[in-house]
Amino acid sequence: MTLLSQRREVGEFKKRYKWMALVVLGVFSILAVRVIQLQTLDYDHYAAIAQENITKxxxxxxxxxxxxxxxxxxxxxxxxxxxxxxxxxxxxxxxxxxxxxxxxxxxxxxxxxxxxxxxxxxxxxxxxxxxxxxxxxxxxxxxxxxxxxxxxxxxxxxxxxxxxxxNLGAHTIGYLNEVSAEDIEGHPGQGYRAGDRMGRNGVERAWESYLRGRDGYRxxxxxxxxxxxxxxxxxxxxxxxxxxxxGRDVTLTVDMELMRTIDRAFRGHPSGAVVVVDVRTGRLRALYSKPSYDLNEMSGRLSVERYTEMRDNPFRPLIDKTLYESFFPGSTFKVITALAALEDGVFDPVTRVDCPGFFEIGNDRKRCTSAHGEVDMRRAIVASCNVYFWTMALEVGLERLNRFGRDLGFGERTGVGINSEASGFLPSREWYTNHFGRFRVGYTLDAAIGQGNTRSTLVQLAMAYAAIANGGTLFVPQLIERVGSPDGQAIEEFEPRVRRRISVGQEHLAYVVDGLYGVVNDPNGTAFDARIEDGVPVAGKTGTAQVQRSRPRAGLDPGRAWFFNRDHAWFAGFAPAGAPEVAIVVLVEHGGGGGRYAAPIAMQILQDYFGNRATAATRSGSSTALARGAR
Amino acid sequence: MATLVRGFRDQFDWALFVAVSAIAVIGVVNLYSATSAAGSGLQGLYIQQIYWLTLGAGVAVLVAAIDYRVYERTGWFAYGIGVVLLILVFLLGNTIRGSTRWINIGSFTLQPSELMKIFLIIALAKYLHNDPKTDGRTLKDLVVPGLILVVPMILILLQPDLGTAMICAFIFGTIMMLTKLKLRSLFTLAAAFVLSAPLTWTYLLRDYQRGRLTAFLNPEADLLDTGWHAHQSLVAIGSGGVFGKGYMQGTQNQYRFLPDQFSDFPFSVWSEEQGLLGALLILGLYFFIILWGLKIASQAKDRFGAVVAVGVSALIFWHTIINIGMVCGLLPVVGVTLPLFSYGGSSVLTIMIGVGLLMNVSIRRFSF
Structure with missing residues (x-):
């Protein structure tokens, strides 16, 4: 090979090198632009991903x-x-x-x-x-x-x-279960996450924001x-x-020993409710609803079968009977009628009415519990004479009765703050007109004895009786005593709240209270048989509320239908009669007569309650409670 | 002898030497960081790389010292050895991740397909050197060089190693572009390539390769599986910013979000830790070496030297742009290494032999 040819050979590629260099430059420019793009323009985007990658x-x-x-x-x-x-x-x-x-x-x-x-x-x-x-x-x-x-x-x-x-006090306490997607959406900004649990009923629900605390993170x-x-x-x-x-600790006003006592007293009765309230403060000592459910089961994994079973149970275990449901108060409502009459001076308590055992109005003949003969107001309360209250009702009228009833807290929510409380109902003349086309005087008669369309919750009734017992102060029922921090320090103590003073004369109250004392302590009183000799003196009123005939329900054994047609048994009262401390309302659903079925339960509860307290007081060296209780 | 030494000193290509050394040193430094993640079990890898680089440097000196006309004379022999080694792979090779690419030699594993790239360059250079045709080449003129390519390429595809086969084809293409091709031949080749694409997709590509391609075309579709590598690489580079996170501080690397960070993604590691400035430095070094290679080719005394220099430049060029294009999300993920930056004995050895050849041609631009 000659030198010349070699030179020529090299020269033949000269142009190609330039093109190649240009291509290389172009490709590297693309790479450089891409790297610049990634590391400057897109930096924020990728830096965020890199950070998120490594953080958990x-x-x-x-x-x-x-x-x-x-x-x-x-x-x-x-x-x-x-x-x-x-x-x-x-x-x-x-x-x-x-x-x-x-x-x-x-x-x-x-x-x-x-x-x-x-x-x-x-x-x-x-x-x-x-x-x-x-x-x-x-x-x-x-x-x-x-x-x-x-x-x-x-x-x-x-x-x-x-x-x-x-299951004791289950409705009041409430339970937890897992939040749903709707819950999370419905509580924005509160940090609920899937898998969190949330209070579902009672105090657990109403005080969720206090109890829950705030999750932290790392x-x-x-x-x-x-x-x-x-x-x-x-x-x-x-x-x-x-x-x-x-979360904050919450102290209830409820006394779980008393709840146990109530549960014992309720043995043998499948269904009912009890409310006990301190008449001096309005603090609820017991909210008892039977049948109940086990909170541990409810809060854990409740099977669909179990839930269905509870939902279809004719005794309605899922319902809070102290607050969520209202009932005809029956004869326990008569004291409200009596007070309304006395307050407006329309009826003299010594006026006597003859009770032949029935009352005729128009073509209708209404039966009394028995023929009571000549009765005054005290006697009428003691023996629960319907004829007397019917006679009185004609004088008092529905408006006056309702006005006084409302003053005592019926027909509106008490404000206890849990379990979507029912407001109860005091039917007015307008309501009857709208509902039944026209008003009849018979409706007033029904209202006077707590039947017809008058409805009350147990808590309303208990608060009213507490007001009667304490001389006319209607309290807001109190369920929460205090909120404390986990180290035991009180963050907030709740004082009793007075809802209002009832406009009622003390002498009128005294008269009615005396009648209530007679119900339990007079030999002809409706609760006399239930009283406990030498026990704490109790005053109160029995009630036997008629039940709307239930239509045969699906799933209900027709052989048991008779039971569900039995009357509700009531007792509402307070103790000790002379210096009242607590008011009590007992409802035995389908129990029958109030004197026979509800009163003994109330007596036993109060007896145990004051007995326990006396023992406790003696043990602690104080005898004041005992002295008061034994009066 | 004295004149030879003096001549050698004067003619020694310092620019090439410095640029290559810079990449090799930075590569080892970067490899140390890339393999340092606790629990990765890779901590000793950078030492291995130093061994390979040292061995490679020795071989490069040897390759550079022998007059390249010796290679021209023994070209077919070298090519034959390469093909035999590729056949041996099937007889003695060990299989890693479904491909048979390696032969064990003592405690080393050798990847003949890497060395084949060099043998291919030499064989093509020899063929073109002896066939000094100056008119445009027709398809008929491409039959022999085509065969030179196709024999090893088929063997490599059978391993299978698509990346290396592709590089061989690209080197072939580059060298053919250097000599003249008739426009018609070019169009025919292009048409053949387009037509063979569906066949390649169906018969040549494996599932994972198809997955990589679809992941490249639609990266958001499946970040957790196929798209993961590409995505994490982009995150690494992008989050490096202008100044980088600092040496050994790259979270994508240290927290093991980058897969194969030592072999396929060392550029991502470097860019994450050194930022844009570091990335551009590396790009600049490769750019320089490739252009320098073309310059060497343009100054070569004969066609063999020119073709060898262009072939080696093409080798480095294609490796570099495919690897960086891949880690930047411009190309689908293919296992192509970044020269001297990626860990790998055969790869380092191949590039170092290539550099030795460049040096050889460069030194002898004034001799004979």
Whole structure:
């Protein structure tokens, strides 16, 4: 090869090199522009993703506040339970086999587990999915011991609400269950997350914002596999952390010992309710509704079957009969009629009315409980003579009766603050006209004895009797005594709240109270047979409220229909009669006669209550309670 | 002898040496960070890389020292050795992740397909050197060089190693562009390529490769599976910003969001930790080496030297732009290494031999 030819050869490519260099320049320019774009224009976007990649927010759940009764007995508290979470992405089939083995699952349960893990959608497979809740102690031990071998399986301690009294006072206390998507939407800004639990009834619901506290969180750095990194000191200092604020403790005015007493006294009766209230403060000492449900079951995993069973139970365990439902108060309402008459001076208490055992109005003949003969107001209350009150009702009229009834708190909510309280009902002349086309005087007669369309809740009735007992002060029923911090310090103490003073003369009250004393203590009183000799003196009124004939209901055994057509038995009163401390209302649903069925229960409750208190007082060296109780 | 040494010193290509050394050193430094993540089990990898670079440097010196006309004479022999090694892969090779690419030599594993790129360049250079045709080449003129390409390429595709086969084809194409092609031949080749694309899709590509392509075309569709690598790489580069997160501070790297950060994604690691300035520095170095390679080619004394220099430049060029294009989300994910920056013995050795060849041609631009 000659030098010349070599030169020529090289020259032949000269142009090509320039083109190639140009192409190289072009391609590298594209790469450079792309890198510049990524690292300047798109920087914020990718920096945010990179940060999010390595941060994981671990919630620090707040402990829910404790609920205690007035004596400090714990009603609702928290205990740790252990849930098993599985991260599908991190577990192999052998891992799942191992979990099943460690937890002692039978083949069927194992198949369910395998299916559930397989069913987790792809975008959730890197998440921890709850597979078992509240595992047994031995399962926990097995999983903890061998947990290291199973990186995709986590046992997490979660607090579970525990109700020490089971079904006692269930309606008042309430329960928790998991929030729904609607709940989360309906409470924006309150930090509810899927899986959180929320108060569903009673105090747990109404005082949710106090009891719940505020969850905290910890932001930790994790790698691509979700493993939390060992933090350097510097990282720890930077760590974003908010401590959980524990919920407030709530002390109720309710006395759970008294609740136990009531439950004992109610044995043998399937259905009913009791309210006990302190007449001096309006503090509710007992709200009892039977039948009830177990809060631990309700708060845990309630099966659909169990719920259906409760919903269809003819005794209506899901209903709070002290507040949510209203009833015809029957003869317990007669004292309101009496007071209305006395207050407006339309009827002289010494006026005597002859009771032949029936009352004729128009073509209608209404029957009395018996032929009482000549009765004055006291006698009429003691023996519960309908004829007397009917006669009086014609004089008093519906307007006056309603006005006084409203003054005593009937027909409007008492404001206790839980369980969508019913307002009760005092039917007016207009209401009757609208409803039945025209007003009849017979409606007034029904209203006077707490029948017809007059309805009251047990709490309303108890507050009214408390007002009668304390000389005319109508309190707002109080259920919450105080709110405290977890270290036991009171944050807020609630004072009794007076709703209003009833415009009623003391002599009129005294007259009626004397009649109520007679109901229990006069030999011809309707509750005389129920009184306890040498016990705490009780004053009160029995009632026997007729029940609207129930149509045959689906699921109700026709052989048992007779029971549901029986009257409701009432007793409303207070004790000790001379210096009243508590008012009580007892309703035995379909119990029959008030004197025979409700009064004995009330007597026993009051006897036990004051007896216990006397014992307690004696033990503590004070005898004032005893002295007062024995008067 | 003395004149030879003096001549060598005067003619030594310092620019090439400095640029290549810079990339190699930065590569090792970056590799140290890329493999330092706790629990990755890769901590010792940068030492291995240093061994390979040292060995590669030795081989490069040897390659540069021998007059390249020796390679021209032994071109077919070298090419033959390459093909035999590729056949041996099927007999002795070990399989990793479904591909058979490696032969064990003692405690080393050798990837013959990497070395084949060099043998291919030499063989093509020899063919063109002996066939000094100056008119445009027709399709008929492409039959022999085409065969030179196709024999090893088929063997490589059978492993299968699509990335390397593709690089071989691109090098071939670049070298053919250097000599003249008739416009008609060019169009025919282009048409053939387009027509073969569906066939490639159906028969040549495996499921995971098809997945990578679809993930590239629609990256948001499945971030957790196929699109994951590409996405995390973009996040790494983008979050580096202008100044970077600092050496060893890249969270995408240190927290193991970057897969294969030592082999396929070292540029992402570097860009995350050193930012735009670092990224442009590396781009600049590669750009310089490639242009320098073209300059060497343009000054070569004969056609063999020119073709070898262009071939080596093309080798570095295609590796670089495919790898960086891939980690920047401009190209689908293919396992193509970044020269001297990626971990890998055969890859380092191949590039170093290539650099040795460049140096060889560069030094001898004034001799004979």
């Amino acid at each position: 927010t671990i919630p620090l759940p707040a402990t829910r506040g404790i609920v205690t009764d007035t004596a400090g007995r714990v009603i609702a508290s928290n205990r740790p339970a252990y849930n098993v979470f599985i991260t599908p992405q991190l577990v192999s089939e052998e891992d799942i086999e191992r979990v099943a083995e460690l937890m002692g699952l039978d083949p069927e349960e194992k198949a369910v587990l395998i299916q559930r893990v397989a069913d987790v959608p792809r975008r959730r497979r890197s998440h921890q999915i709850a597979m078992f809740t509240e595992i047994e102690r031995d399962q926990l031990a097995a999983l903890e011991t061998h947990g290291q071998e199973l990186p995709g399986v986590d046992v997490v301690a979660v607090p579970v609400r525990e109700y020490a009294y089971g 932001r930790v750095l994790v790698d691509a596999r979700g493993t939390v990194r060992d933090h350097t000191r510097e990282e720890r200092a930077r760590e974003d952390r908010r401590e959980a604020v524990p």
